[in-house]
Amino acid sequence: MxxxxxxxxxxxxxxxxxxxxxxxxxxxxxxxxxxxxxxxxxxxxxxxxxxxxxxxxxxxxxxxxxxxxxxxxxxxxxxxxxxxKGPDMDLTLPGEGFEVGSRHPLALVRREIIEIFNKLGFVVAEGPEIEDDWHNFSALNFPEEHPARDMQDTFFIKKATEKDESGDIALRTHTSSVQVRMMEAGKPPFRAIMPGRVYRNEAISARAHCFFHQVEGLYVDENVSFADLKQTLFYFVQELYGEGTKVRFRPSYFPFTEPSAEMDISCTICKGAGCQMCKYSGWVEILGCGMVDPNVLENCGIDSKQYSGFAFGMGIERIANLKFEIKDLRLFSENDVRFLKQYKTSLI
The missing domain is CATH 1.20.1270 (Substrate Binding Domain Of Dnak; Chain:A; Domain 2)
Structure with a gap:
């Protein structure tokens, strides 16, 4: 039983x-x-x-x-x-601690930039790293003959042919393509930043790389002016580098903004006295900016007579160079543990 x-x-x-x-x-x-x-x-x-x-x-x-x-x-x-029974085990000995990791300096700078613009109401937007011609070039007012479309600057994955007219496919050269996608998918107002990795066919050196990281920003609404752009970027610089940092704007040209400008800050390393980083000028360029070209707004289905906006873009590597005094941007992608260990104290 x-x-x-x-x-x-x-x-x-x-x-x-x-x-x-x-x-x-x-x-x-x-x-x-x-x-x-x-x-x-x-x-x-x-x-x-x-x-x-x-x-x-x-x-x-x-x-x-x-x-x-x-x-x-x-x-x-x-x-x-x-x-x-363990013959060699002494339970009174202190344990072996775990080595604390560290954040990558680019991740630290990226997070700080996002936090600063979050205070101004900017949200984070992201998009694909492989883009078509429309979002990467045409919608942003790049003419057909613009040098950026040449193979020497862009990593093309597929080139358009007579048999295949679907358009070029390439690794994005800037995160401005995310701005186009945002404007196509919604209605103003827009207030967003677009951090991400971008790719350009350039020789690798201490000052250039074939891939790097950008943070671009876009603000579109009624009655947006160049004064709004200047005050936004001035606030950003004061928050990032300190209240004593000087700012200047120089006229420039970008296909997708008009008028356009490049923004310089007083060198944070030599405090404007002149050094190798600023080429002994006392000033360092950190970003490009301008008012969104009306053609770009119209390409994205936005009435340029009712709305206006500004855009800006900066390289995170350049910002990190100034903030941490790193002179060779190849260090950011070599994964040298000795280099990364210097940022152990920057975990929080």
């Missing part, structure tokens, strides 16, 4: 004792394994009459708890015994 089996096996469990891990494992397999005694008894239990189930159900559960309790008890005793 099933009751007799349970009584017999219970006695065997109570009598079992060991401090050997292998013997304990055999006990577990015999009673608690997937093909063990307890599973077999539960399978037999399914075939008994309803009257017997009322009586045997409680007994069977107690039998299972007995086996599990015995195994757990012996397991703990065996672990203590194994620890005590």
């Amino acid at each position: 099933l009751q007799d089996k349970i009584t017999q096996y219970s006695a065997e469990i109570n009598a079992f004792s060991t401090s050997n891990a292998d013997e304990l494992e055999q006990f577990r397999i015999k009673f608690l394994g997937t093909k063990g005694i307890i599973k077999d008894i539960f399978d037999e239990f399914k075939a008994v009459s309803p009257e017997e189930k009322r009586t045997l159900g409680k007994v069977l559960n107690e039998f299972k708890q007995l086996a599990e309790g015995k195994y757990q008890e012996l397991k703990e005793q065996t672990a203590v015994a194994d620890t005590a």
Whole structure:
């Protein structure tokens, strides 16, 4: 009978004792394994009459708890015994600590830039790194003959042909493509920044790389002016580099903004006195900016007579160079642990 089996096996469990891990494992397999005694008894239990189930159900559960309790008890005793037998183990010695990691300097700068613009109401927008011609060039007012479309500046994945007129596909050369996608998908006002990695076919040196990181910004609404742009960027510089940092704007040209400007700040390394970083001018360019060209707004389905906006873009590597006084931007992508360990104190 099933009751007799349970009584017999219970006695065997109570009598079992060991401090050997292998013997304990055999006990577990015999009673608690997937093909063990307890599973077999539960399978037999399914075939008994309803009257017997009322009586045997409680007994069977107690039998299972007995086996599990015995195994757990012996397991703990065996672990203590194994620890005590360790000839070279001194439990009074202090433990070995874990080495604390560090954030990448570009990640630190990226986060700080995002936090500053978040205070002004800018949200973060992201987009694909592989882009078509429309979002990367045409919608941004790049003429067909613009040099940026040449193979020397852009990593093209697929070039349009007479048989395939779907357009060029390339690694994005700027995160301005995210601005186009945002304006196409929604309605003003827009207030967002677009951090991300971009790619350009350039020779790698201490001052240039074939990939780098940008943060671009866009603000489109009614009655947005160049004064709004200047005050936004002035606030950003004061927050990032300190209140004593000077700012100047120089006229420039970008296909997607008009008027356009480049913004310089007083060199944070020499404090304007002149050094190698600023080429002894006392000023360092950190970003380009301007009012969004009406053609770009119209390309994205926005009425340029009702809305205006400004845009700006900066390289995170350039910002990090000034903030941490790193002169060779190749260090950012070499994963040299000695270099990264310098930023252990910048985890929070």
